[in-house]
Amino acid sequence: MxxxxxxxxxxxxxxxxxxxxxxxxxxxxxxxEKxxxxxxxxxxxxxEFKAGESFKVDGDLPKNLAELVEPEEAQTAVPPAPPAPSPAPAPPAA
Incomplete structure (x- = not known):
């Protein structure tokens, strides 16, 4: 599911x-029906399900619901690490 x-x-x-x-x-x-x-x-x-409700479905949802739901796996995935800070620019030569 x-x-x-x-x-x-x-x-x-x-x-x-x-x-x-x-x-x-x-x-x-x-x-x-159980x-x-x-x-x-x-x-x-x-x-019907309200916004924010979670549920499981056996099989794929109809394509017309794709924009109305988010796969739960997407929420439990580890977020990507933030990019490393870029080095400070060198001061101009005198």
Whole structure:
């Protein structure tokens, strides 16, 4: 499953398999069907996530959602080191 963070409101449609927290699943219980053990569900009716919510999806998200989500792996990656300071310019010759 791939982890995502919503940057704006995001809707997922029936047929999508998601992994949610217990709290997320409780709120959306009317639109989910439990799949095996754990917190994996089949979406049976449209569900939405608020900006800032994290969720996992089995498979790839539709391309139209690419600008609305950020892969969670991008947030946990080590940021690049800042560039080394450049040496001070030499004073002009007299």
């Amino acid at each position: 791939k982890s995502y963070k919503a940057l704006a409101p995001v809707a997922l449609f029936p047929g999508t398999v998601v992994h949610l927290t217990t709290a997320q699943a409780r709120i959306r219980a009317h639109a989910l 799949q095996g053990k754990g917190n994996t569900f089949l979406v049976t009716s449209r569900i």
